[in-house]
Amino acid sequence: MCTMLTLQAKIAGCGKGAQGWFDLREANVSYDHPFHFHLEHSLNIDFVNEAAGPGARVAVELTPEAARELAMTILATLEKAETDGFLEETPAHVHSH
């Protein structure tokens, strides 16, 4: 892991890990050596709940191209949901959950 290039986003949501669903609190985004993907470096996202210990983790390892495509698709989906009037305001208690 020699780039040590990691940024963190505080998030709210749920992820399904090895033990089932759990609350997500952080997304750690890195560009570094993957654990599994057959590339020397990849765009890695660990969706975690740090307070719940290292095992509360859902991991993905993507090519840079796939990661950009995913990021754009997420934004496009939200934009369309907003344009079509579907986007709901997230209740305050979920933000602070």
Place this chain on the structure above:
Amino acid sequence: MYQTNQYEGMLSETAIIRGADGDLINAYLARPLGPGPYPGMVLIHHLPGWDEWYREATRKFAHHGFVTISPNLYYRDGHGTPEDVAAKVRAAGGVPDAQMLGDVEGSLRYLRALPNCSGKVGCFGTCSGGRQTTIAASNLNFDAAIDCWGGRVVMASSELNPKNPVAPIDMTKDLKCPLLGLFGNDDQAPTAAQVNQHEEELKKHGKTYEFHRYDGAGHGFFYYDRPAYRQEQAVDGWKKAFAFLEKYLS
């Protein structure tokens, strides 16, 4: 060299040692069975964690006649699969160099206290562990050190932070033992230019070193479970590593 008519055995197990600040941490210990005295090795694991490859490497060194210990540098970060713990440490930007040094020093002290250890002890690390090996070799009293493709030995001042306050290359003047470096010429961290820079620094300070650079190899070419594995270069690299240790730890 092992002969087919000789007795061979080893014991490998988890041990508890005192690391940085006197903290108790766990470590994996593998030692040849017999009175010895055997030279020792401290293995500094890579950022992918205190994982199966490092357990195998620990036993490999024991098979070659070294009392070998690999401290769990991530002990303080919680427990889970090595990968989950390593992902947590990755997100935190790694462990502080000072804490790593304390854990490695504790490992060194543990080995030198064993009655079947000769007292001659080397240090080995790959990837981030290669970088940490160069730091350990400049700050602790090892008898030999092996840096395998350690990245971020050369660091720009903008890369320095509270966990990594000094670039390892700037510790070269204090290097206390012979250093073996194994590198792939296609590696991006360290690049061939950074390896050159490190070598120049070693020459400048009159240090004993051997650098071997392999064409057709990149980062992590010993890792048989990764696409980076290069059979020919890895076999030669292991041969060079054991020849180096034979020279300086016997």
